[in-house]
Amino acid sequence: MTSVTATASGGTTSRGVFNNNSSSPTMTNVTATASGGSDNNSGVYNHTSSSPTMMNVTARGSGGTYSYGVYNDSSSPTMMNVTARGSGGIHNRGVYNYSSSSPTMTNVTAMGSGESNSNYGVFNYFSSPTMTNVTTTALGGTNGCGVYNSSSSPTIQNSAISASGGTSGNYGIYNTAGSGTYTVTVNNSQVMGSTNTIRNDAEFTTRVGASKLEGGAVTGGGTFACVFTYNASHTALNATCQ
Numbered sequence: 001m002t003s004v005t006a007t008a009s010g011g012t013t014s015r016g017v018f019n020n021n022s023s024s025p026t027m028t029n030v031t032a033t034a035s036g037g038s039d040n041n042s043g044v045y046n047h048t049s050s051s052p053t054m055m056n057v058t059a060r061g062s063g064g065t066y067s068y069g070v071y072n073d074s075s076s077p078t079m080m081n082v083t084a085r086g087s088g089g090i091h092n093r094g095v096y097n098y099s100s101s102s103p104t105m106t107n108v109t110a111m112g113s114g115e116s117n118s119n120y121g122v123f124n125y126f127s128s129p130t131m132t133n134v135t136t137t138a139l140g141g142t143n144g145c146g147v148y149n150s151s152s153s154p155t156i157q158n159s160a161i162s163a164s165g166g167t168s169g170n171y172g173i174y175n176t177a178g179s180g181t182y183t184v185t186v187n188n189s190q191v192m193g194s195t196n197t198i199r200n201d202a203e204f205t206t207r208v209g210a211s212k213l214e215g216g217a218v219t220g221g222g223t224f225a226c227v228f229t230y231n232a233s234h235t236a237l238n239a240t241c242q
Helices: none
Strands: 002-007 013-020 026-035 040-047 053-062 066-073 078-087 091-098 104-113 118-125 130-139 143-150 155-157 160-164 169-176 182-187 190-193 196-200 204-209 212-215 223-227
Touching: 013 053, 040 078, 066 104, 091 130, 118 160, 143 190, 169 182, 169 204, 169 212, 196 204, 196 212, 196 223
Parallel strands: 002 026, 013 040, 026 053, 040 066, 053 078, 066 091, 078 104, 091 118, 104 130, 118 143, 130 155, 130 160, 143 169, 155 182, 160 190, 169 196, 182 204, 190 212, 204 223
Antiparallel strands: 013 026, 026 040, 040 053, 053 066, 066 078, 078 091, 091 104, 104 118, 118 130, 130 143, 143 160, 160 169, 169 190, 190 196
């Protein structure tokens, strides 16, 4: 196991591993930790078309205004057996997929946690990852989202998504956009959020199959389509997830 630690002293950023314009590096058996920066701390930062293969990687960012486990910026890595955690900052994200990042995420654990403003397990911003066997958790803070999709169309399967402990809102999946058309697909998964299991803006179609929705009802505009989906009491939900 290789360990990389970055600690900034009064600096603006801290990055454990920084992949920049690297098309296909391979990271195996790596623990990457970043802390101390006053702005952004990222355990692993993949920048500008960097699409590494990440296997057996643990990435942690803590203590910055924004703390990320893994930050993908215009990058689409293959992530397998990855643990990513952002904690101790004002805004914490386990995995942040930014600006046309479409990683393949398999057997990934992602968590945003801490007494903060917002905690997101996975944050997709104009990005559409494929998420398989992903456990994503938002814990504590003011607002928490297991998966936050901003103008994004992820495909999620065989995954566990949860948000709890937020003082103002806990959302399993939160879908928001100012314009455009987006589709979120969820199959064979569990989604938990006490405020809403799924919250849609009008631009979204959310399709849920063979999944458990536990907590608050689905809400918002757009389109909901549920097939073989049930709540915490194992009561079948109807075609619109109610």
